[in-house]
Amino acid sequence: MxxxxxxxxxxxxxxxxxxxxxxxxxxxxxxxxxxxxxxxxxxxxxxxxxxxxxxxxxxxxxxxxxxxxxxxxxxxxxxxxxxxxxxxxxxxxxxxxxxxxxxxxxGCAEYHVRASQADEAPLLQQILQDLPEASDLNERIRGGDRDPSLPLVLGEMVAREVQVRQEALAAGLTEALVPFSREYLAHPPSRTDFLNLSLLVHDEHKEALRTAEVDLAREIGNDVDLRFSGPLPPYSFVQ
Missing domain, CATH: 3.30.70 (Alpha-Beta Plaits)
Incomplete structure (x- = not known):
């Protein structure tokens, strides 16, 4: 059977x-x-x-x-x-x-860490402040410039910068969390997530990981949704 x-x-x-x-x-x-x-x-x-x-x-x-x-x-x-x-x-x-x-x-369990942009408005505003070329394009559009290419150029510029900044944040979060793990796997982000990370964590480090979770969430603020789940069966680390 x-x-x-x-x-x-x-x-x-x-x-x-x-x-x-x-x-x-x-x-x-x-x-x-x-x-x-x-x-x-x-x-x-x-x-x-x-x-x-x-x-x-x-x-x-x-x-x-x-x-x-x-x-x-x-x-x-x-x-x-x-x-x-x-x-x-x-x-x-x-x-x-x-x-x-x-x-x-x-003695180990798997923990998942995911991050997404909870509120894009502050990030977009910051990009407009940091990139003079983006700010200039935005002002031209707001001022009534009817060039049909302007919104597309601005949109592509901002999207690239969003990706760069989210990738940098994902790398920083990964660097901060990996020391608590024996092994880790960075999965391709899905949907709106820009971080999808699996950590293999020994029981002796789980409380330190939880403390790091709280500290990181406080550091990055409410504009980013940082989600932890675990302890879970270590599916990602069965080879």
Whole structure:
């Protein structure tokens, strides 16, 4: 029977699974498949699993339940194995890598840091003050100059400067936060965010990270929306 695989852990992980059911419209109890020093947490499935809200929530809840008791290698949503033997084979053939990753992630959690421009007006005003050429174009437009190219030129100039300043701020935030992490990954910004950063943080540094979060938020002010989330299962750092 096909299996949905949630995570990989050491065989001696407590994996308290009694009464816990998995994904799917007819959820099966969670159980483990063991091979040597490793085990995988799985549940039987009889259907294709799609990323519906309930199943996404169940997947995340299982990871958090397991993470509370010890280090795990959380798999991304949607990992399916054909049967128990396929899981055992994967555990056996990759045992060295999995054990190494468990050691590397032990005591750590993932934290996400995102930043976006909460209010663009002060930034745009500052750019007009700092760039004489932008200020001149703006004054010409406000003064009634009907040259149709002026708004386009001004818009492109301001957009470039916004990008430069946001990239500089993102680099500064990253530089300030990386010392609290063992590893980090800078993801491509999405939507309105100009910073999308994942940090692998050991428990001994999590309070210092939180303090840095408060200090940075105070330093950059209300015009930037700085958002932290975590501790989370270390999806970004499972290799």
């Amino acid at each position: 096909p299996l949905y695989v949630y995570s990989i852990a050491a065989k001696d992980h407590p994996h308290r699974l009694d009464g816990v059911s998995g994904v799917g419209s007819d959820p099966s109890p969670l159980r483990t498949v063991t091979a040597g020093p490793l085990c995988a947490v799985v549940s039987d499935i009889a259907e294709e699993i799609r990323p519906k809200r309930r199943d996404l929530n169940v997947h995340q809840q299982v990871q958090e339940l397991l993470m509370a008791d010890g280090v795990i290698l959380p798999l991304q949503f949607g990992y399916i194995a054909t049967d128990d033997d396929a899981v055992r084979q994967a555990l056996e053939s990759n045992a060295e890598n999995y054990l190494g990753a468990l050691g590397r992630l032990d």
